[in-house]
Amino acid sequence: MLSNEVAAILNENKLATVLVGLFSVVGALFIANKTLSFLNLLVDLYVRSGKSLQQFGAGKGAWAVITGASDGIGKEFAYQLAAAKFNILLISRTRSKLEILANEIEGKYGVQTQVYAMDFTKGDLQDYEKLKEVISRLDIGVLINNVATNHEIPTPFIMESEELINNIVEVNIAGTLRITKMVVYVMAAKHRGLILNIGSFAGYVPTPYLSVYSGSKAFLSTWSQALGAELKPKGITVQNVNTYFVVTGMSKIRRSNFLTPYPKPFVRAVLSKIGVPCGSEYPYTSAAYPSHGLANWLIANTFSWSWWEARNLESHIDIRKRALRKREREAAAAKSQ
Ligand SMILES: NC(=O)c1ccc[n+]([C@@H]2O[C@H](COP(=O)([O-])OP(=O)(O)OC[C@H]3O[C@@H](n4cnc5c(N)ncnc54)[C@H](OP(=O)(O)O)[C@@H]3O)[C@@H](O)[C@H]2O)c1
Known part of the structure; x- marks a missing residue:
């Protein structure tokens, strides 16, 4: 016993x-x-070099096409790709802004430029046909799919206007697909090219109150990964750039901080890390700016997705409250004048 x-x-x-x-x-x-x-992640961010821009035709007469080129991140890509000796085709809505920028770039960097003004929200097929003609005459080495539009302020889907929803789909998805289709023909014929799709962390962590923008950037992320695998054998590099906050008109952030760079260091990081994941666990994707790579790594490796989404929800409810109070103040000030 x-x-x-x-x-x-x-x-x-x-x-x-x-x-x-x-x-x-x-x-x-x-x-x-x-x-x-x-x-x-640290080796990617601080040691590993990306593919050289020369392999996409820099200094050999190749052109870089940039959408949303007249401001913010797109404008900075225009400067830095011109400095790397690409000729630049600038596309966005406001012709006068494009012409001023084109003159500045030609004077400063001694490269050729062309401008093409179109409003992507219109979805006008004639605009795209004319652009196709322009593109078919150029040796395109780089495409920066940068143009995008967003909700004016964080807004519940149920309250969002039909017009804004259509605009986001037309600009962020349909326009990007149409321009990429024109450009890949030209790139495939030369067996070389770089396509950078400017994504967003809103496409990585679902973002309530910016649901349509968030969904459009998730589309861009998945599409980039699928397209990247298809185009690799054709000598074309595709990369979704998982972007966190940058100081621009769209973010409405005016001063830089650890997580929010100015466009210049952000674009410098992106162009120096082509093909390097920098904290992203998805193929054909990168989060090249150091604090963005770190944020990406923390999101992927610490709490659950539902935890991060809940934080995103709280923060966007708060941003909405502040934006509505600002609107009220502005309306009251306008009334009293
Ligand atoms: N800034 C951020 O914190 C952040 C974060 C994540 C992702 N991103 C992404 O980064 C990219 C660039 O954003 P940004 O912050 O640089 O924006 P931005 O400073 O507001 O610049 C937007 C550019 O797009 C053009 N554009 C806007 N709507 C257009 C339309 N309907 N038709 C033609 N052109 C149009 C503007 O042209 P006009 O000057 O002619 O209006 C301008 O050149 C976007 O894809 C955005 O989603 C930004």
């Missing part, structure tokens, strides 16, 4: 020892995996 009890205790102790050993191994593997992944 006594020996049975002793045997049972010994067996229980053995089981406990085996379980503790098993959990220790699993724990150690988990920590090793996370540590390696973090070290890999």
Whole structure:
């Protein structure tokens, strides 16, 4: 009787020892995996170099096409790609802004420029036909799919206007697909090209109150990954640029901070890390600016998706409240004048 009890205790102790050993191994593997992944992020961000722009035709007469080129991130791509000796085709809505920028770029960098003004919200097929003619005459090395439109302020889907929903789909999705289709023919014929799709963390972590913009950027992310695999054998590099906040008109942030760079350092980071994931776990995707790469890594490796989405919801409810109060103040000020 006594020996049975002793045997049972010994067996229980053995089981406990085996379980503790098993959990220790699993724990150690988990920590090793996370540590390696973090070290890999640091190497990507601070050591590894991206593909050289020369392989896409820089300095050899090739052109870079930039949509949404007259402001913010697109304008900075225009400067930096011209400095790298690409000729530049600038596309956006306001012709006068494009012409001023084109003159400045020609004077400063000694490259050729062309401008093409169109409003993507119109979805006018004649605009695209004319643009196709322009593009078919150029040796295109780079396409920056940068143009996008967003909700004016965070707004519940149920309250959002039909017009704004259509505009987001037309600009962020349909326009991007149409221009890419024109450009890939030209690139495939030369067996070289770079397509950068300017994505957003709103397409990575679902963003309530910006649901249509968020969905359009998720489309861009998945489409970039599928297209990247299709076009790789044709010598074309595709990359979704997972962008967090940048100081521009769209973000409405006026001053830079750790997480929010000015367009200049942001674009410099993107162009120096082509083909390097920098914290992104998806293929054909990068989060090249250091704090953006870090944010991307933390989101992927710490709390659950529903936790991050809940934080996104809280923050956008708060942003909406502040935006509505600002509207009220502006309306009151306008009334009193
Ligand atoms: N800024 C951020 O924090 C942030 C974060 C994540 C992702 N992004 C992404 O980065 C990209 C660039 O954004 P940004 O912040 O640089 O924006 P931005 O400063 O507001 O510039 C937008 C550019 O797009 C053009 N554009 C806007 N609507 C247009 C339309 N309907 N037709 C033709 N052109 C139009 C504008 O042209 P006009 O000057 O002629 O109006 C301007 O050149 C977008 O894809 C955005 O989603 C930005």
